[in-house]
Amino acid sequence: MIQRPRGTRDLLPPESRLWQAVEELARTVFASFGADEIRTPAFEPTELFVRSVGETTDIVHKEMYTFEDRKGRSLTLRPEGTAGVARAWIENRLHDRSHPLRLYYIGPMFRYERAQQGRYRQFSQIGLELLGADSPLADAELLLVLHELFTRLGFDDLQVHLNNLGDPEDRPRYQQVVRETLAGRREALCSDCQRRLDENPLRVLDCKVPSCQVIVADVPPVSDVASEASRQHVAAVEAQLERLGVPFVRNRRLVRGLDYYLRTVFEVVSPRLGTNAVLCGGGRYDRLISDLGGPSLPGSGFAIGEDRLVDVLPEPFKERVLGARRLYLVPLGAPAQAEVLALAREWSRAGVTVEVELTGRSLKSALKRADKEGFAAVAILGDDELAGGVVAIRDLVASSQQVMAAAAVPDWWKGRG
Numbered sequence: 001m002i003q004r005p006r007g008t009r010d011l012l013p014p015e016s017r018l019w020q021a022v023e024e025l026a027r028t029v030f031a032s033f034g035a036d037e038i039r040t041p042a043f044e045p046t047e048l049f050v051r052s053v054g055e056t057t058d059i060v061h062k063e064m065y066t067f068e069d070r071k072g073r074s075l076t077l078r079p080e081g082t083a084g085v086a087r088a089w090i091e092n093r094l095h096d097r098s099h100p101l102r103l104y105y106i107g108p109m110f111r112y113e114r115a116q117q118g119r120y121r122q123f124s125q126i127g128l129e130l131l132g133a134d135s136p137l138a139d140a141e142l143l144l145v146l147h148e149l150f151t152r153l154g155f156d157d158l159q160v161h162l163n164n165l166g167d168p169e170d171r172p173r174y175q176q177v178v179r180e181t182l183a184g185r186r187e188a189l190c191s192d193c194q195r196r197l198d199e200n201p202l203r204v205l206d207c208k209v210p211s212c213q214v215i216v217a218d219v220p221p222v223s224d225v226a227s228e229a230s231r232q233h234v235a236a237v238e239a240q241l242e243r244l245g246v247p248f249v250r251n252r253r254l255v256r257g258l259d260y261y262l263r264t265v266f267e268v269v270s271p272r273l274g275t276n277a278v279l280c281g282g283g284r285y286d287r288l289i290s291d292l293g294g295p296s297l298p299g300s301g302f303a304i305g306e307d308r309l310v311d312v313l314p315e316p317f318k319e320r321v322l323g324a325r326r327l328y329l330v331p332l333g334a335p336a337q338a339e340v341l342a343l344a345r346e347w348s349r350a351g352v353t354v355e356v357e358l359t360g361r362s363l364k365s366a367l368k369r370a371d372k373e374g375f376a377a378v379a380i381l382g383d384d385e386l387a388g389g390v391v392a393i394r395d396l397v398a399s400s401q402q403v404m405a406a407a408a409v410p411d412w413w414k415g416r417g
């Protein structure tokens, strides 16, 4: 038997309905704040990720699905969405549009990670990028949109962690601090971290190896060396969040695993998830577009891990989605079978969720199935009903029966609430 690749998943019904409902709500909330969808390729030139996410990050260093196409070009399945959006912005000359632009995307990302619960090799992100605004208000808006989405999904226990990474000009000073603090303990670090210490000391701080995390706890937080301008920026973001009643905590240890960030960075954490508790990550990346060869254009954004989000969806939301009502339309006999699809089309156009019995089940067997599958009601169409333009309805929720005009079913269905 051929099996799916390690770290990938098949999304089956009814869970796929939860994914649809989450995506639908995300689209609604994002659009209500002025965002439009962008769709970029699932693979890009490898160089794009090397130059944006950063050569020394775990993602680029060991997690990319990179391959050569038939002409020998190096391509990579996108490990994240921001780089592609930045590339598309430059390539499609979106600077001709008025700014800021709010662009969202929903789709699969690929990272060669150790597969486990909440960590997959193909996973889906719901991301939002806000391009062309350097104001703290932009960061606060992103966190507000996130808060709205999570609140409407019914979450009340998520934590927003926020930090200040400082400006790129502060980085050399901080790298010095990290190197000096860890100088005597170089040998105790994992081999990756020893390399990181030379190449990009900030990356030592998000090493996943537990013994490294213990050592790194002594390094002064990055926000300590942040410029005055970046402090004022993040303080203004925080003041906005307080004003809006969007709760957050300051986490001075938060550095994020991608190189393009500066100033504001944040993560949303669920206390109901274990090791892979981060549901969403984001921050500001004012130099990304210019680093990729575009003009100077500030940006900030976030991406939600949809797989993890669906894993911890609040029960009331799940019940609402999975409990959605369906009507089971059962034709009995050849004449009714000949008419049944036309009737289903009529009802479907009038907003009824109707599923036609196609396999010629008997009434008894159809009723058994209706019970098992949780249909809200069964509409029975036999010879007599057909002749009279009516259907016999069995309401499985109310345990009642009645005969009504076929044309009256949509109104009755809506009236059931």
Ligand code: HAM
Residues within 6 Å of the ligand: 079, 080, 081, 082, 111, 113, 118, 119, 120, 121, 122, 123, 124, 125, 127, 128, 129, 257, 258, 278, 279, 280, 281, 282, 283, 300, 301, 302, 303, 304, 305, 306, 307, 308
């Ligand atoms: P990231 O923190 O690498 O940021 O990923 C964002 C979210 O994607 C994570 O918080 C997590 O929920 C989910 N995620 C990441 N890797 C996996 C995996 N292997 N399996 C399941 N879920 C995963 C970014 O990707 C940035 N592009 C976010 C961003 C957008 N920053 C600015 N704009």
